[in-house]
Each structure stands twice: as structure tokens, then as C-alpha cells.
Amino acid sequence: MELEExxxxxxxxKEKGEIFNNEFLPHINSMYNFGYRLTLDRDDAKDLxxxxxLKAYRFIExxxxxxxxKAWLFRILKNSFINDYRKKSKEPNKVDYQEVExxxxxxxxxxxxTPDLRVESLKDMIGDEISNALNSLDVDxxxxxxxxxxxxxxxxxxxxxxxxxxxxxxxxxxxxxNLLKEKLSEYAKSMGYNKA
Amino acid sequence: MNNLNPFVKPNQTxxxxxxxxxxxxxxxxxxxxxxxxxxxxxxxxxxxxxxxLDMALKQLLQSKCCGGEAPQDLIEKIKIQISQKSxx
Numbered sequence: 638m639e640l641e642e643x644x645x646x647x648x649x650x651k652e653k654g655e656i657f658n659n660e661f662l663p664h665i666n667s668m669y670n671f672g673y674r675l676t677l678d679r680d681d682a683k684d685l686x687x688x689x690x691l692k693a694y695r696f697i698e699x700x701x702x703x704x705x706x707k708a709w710l711f712r713i714l715k716n717s718f719i720n721d722y723r724k725k726s727k728e729p730n731k732v733d734y735q736e737v738e739x740x741x742x743x744x745x746x747x748x749x750x751t752p753d754l755r756v757e758s759l760k761d762m763i764g765d766e767i768s769n770a771l772n773s774l775d776v777d778x779x780x781x782x783x784x785x786x787x788x789x790x791x792x793x794x795x796x797x798x799x800x801x802x803x804x805x806x807x808x809x810x811x812x813x814x815n816l817l818k819e820k821l822s823e824y825a826k827s828m829g830y831n832k833a
Numbered sequence: 834m835n836n837l838n839p840f841v842k843p844n845q846t847x848x849x850x851x852x853x854x855x856x857x858x859x860x861x862x863x864x865x866x867x868x869x870x871x872x873x874x875x876x877x878x879x880x881x882x883x884x885x886l887d888m889a890l891k892q893l894l895q896s897k898c899c900g901g902e903a904p905q906d907l908i909e910k911i912k913i914q915i916s917q918k919s920x921x
Contacts, residue, residue: 650919653919654915654919657915662908662911662912665903665907665908665911666900666901666902666903668903669901669902669903669904669907670898670899670900670901673901674898679904683904683907686903686907686911687907687910687911687914690911690915691911691914691915691918694915694918695918754886755886756885756886756889759886759889759890759893760889760893762893767893767894767897767898768897768898771894771898782894783898785859786891786894786895787894787895787898787899791859791860791861792859792861807852807855810855810859811851811852811855814887814890817890818886818890821890
């Protein structure tokens with residue numbers, strides 16, 4: 638459960654309460670946002686966040702006080718989502734990473750640069766378009782964008798949260814952003830941009 | 834030339850424009866890499882254009898998709914459950 642291989646800690650009940658209130662609870666808004674974007678359902682997001690906090694408390698002695706609580710909580714939530722929630726849902730939502738890596742390493746990527754999307758059209762988009770485009774991405778692509786662009790995690794932290802090498806974080810992020818741009822480009826076209 | 838590019842790591846091939854751009858945008862670049870990329874952008878139109886677009890997208894994601902608060906009833910429920918657990 639721990640993010641780093643840290644020795645098991647020993648806390649008094651008072652210390653546990655302090656860690657929970659001062660280090661875990663302040664991240665609840667980000668956690669709820671993450672849970673909602675993964676499940677796309679407010680009740681499921683509540684269940685997922687609640688489950689995450691209960692697990693965090695149960696395994697609190699695997700957490701070293703004063704270290705990266707936010708990354709630790711995100712990792713628990715992500716694992717709970719994969720192991721519990723995703724199993725229950727019938728949605729397969731799997732990505733062929735071999736295809737992704739092959740794509741990323743090909744020259745195609747540089748030639749493609751970006752879909753037909755301009756800064757001006759982006760600036761006119763209202764929140765719903767961006768939010769819907771993000772929500773519509775496959776969960777593994779959506780996750781890297783949330784962790785990096787919304788929550789500001791570093792590549793190294795993302796690698797630990799997701800249990801993947803940093804190189805894979807980079808390539809997945811690159812692919813995710815291109816997919817997002819493709820979606821936004823479709824919105825932009827429907828808004829009348831890119832016709833000139 | 835490669836040894837002048839601070840993005841090149843030992844035993845690795847020269848990174849593509851996209852790889853350099855991503856490192857810059859995500860705040861993973863060193864000061865040396867930032868300086869190099871500034872100079873590179875002056876001579877690379879695709880990088881120049883992509884930088885603006887990718888930066889705008891990142892900012893838009895932050896402003897439109899962040900925020901929002903967890904429901905108060907969720908926070909209360911968690912607090913109650915934890916206090917029950919710690920009392921056990």
C-alpha cells in the first residue's frame with residue numbers, strides 16, 4: 638500500500654488522528670474530483686473516496702508522517718478503482734499499450750505534431766467542452782492528464798502512483814494529450830473554427 | 834552538436850521536439866534545458882506553435898476542470914467512521 642518502501646511506523650491514536658486530519662483530509666477536494674472523473678458518477682465517486690480514506694486510516698502505519706500524503710492517497714484511490722470499482726463495472730476500458738508505445742516511438746508522432754487546433758479556438762471553449770473531452774478519454778489516458786495537468790504531480794510521483802516506468806508516463810501523457818486535442822479539434826470545427 | 838543539447842542523456846538518441854516540449858511544459862526541465870529550448874524555439878516553427886497551444890490547453894484544463902468541492906455529507910461521513918474506528 639505504501640508509496641515508498643518505508644518501514645512500518647508506530648503511531649498513538651492521537652497521532653493517527655492528527656495525521657488523518659492534518660495530512661489526509663486537506664486533499665479531499667482533489668480526491669473527490671479524481672474519483673468523479675474516473676467513475677463519472679457522483680455517488681460512485683463518494684463511495685470510492687470514502688473507501689480510500691478508510692483504507693488510508695487502516696494502513697496509516699505504512700505511511701510515514703510528513704511525506705507525500707497526496708500521492709499516497711491518489712495511489713490508494715487509483716488501486717481501489719481498478720480492483721474494486723472497475724471489476725464491478727462491465728466496461729472493459731483496456732488499452733493496448735504495446736500499440737501506444739510503438740506509436741510514440743515512431744516518426745509518425747513528430748510528423749503529426751498536432752491535430753488541427755488553434756489557440757484562439759481553445760480560448761473560446763467553455764468549461765463543459767474541455768471537461769467533456771477529458772471525461773470521454775479512456776481511463777488510463779484521462780488519469781495521466783488529471784495527475785499531471787490538474788493536480789501538478791511530477792513524472793516521478795506519477796510513476797509511483799501508477800506503478801509504471803517514467804518513460805511510460807511520458808509516452809502515455811503525450812498520447813493522451815494528442816487524443817484530447819483531437820476531441821477538442823472536433824468541437825472547434827463544430828464551432829466554426831478552422832474553416833479558413 | 835548532440836553533446837551541446839542538454840536534453841540528450843548518455844547512451845540515448847537525440848530527443849524529438851515533442852519530447853523536449855513536453856519536458857518544458859510539465860516543469861521537468863533544468864535551467865540549462867530551458868535556456869536551450871528557448872533558443873531552439875527561435876528556429877523551430879512547429880515547436881513555437883505547439884508551445885503556445887499546449888500551454889493554453891494546460892492552463893485551460895487547470896482553470897476549467899479543477900476546483901469543485903467534495904460534498905459536505907461525504908466529509909462528515911468519513912469523519913464519523915474514522916472516529917468510530919479509533920474508538921474501537
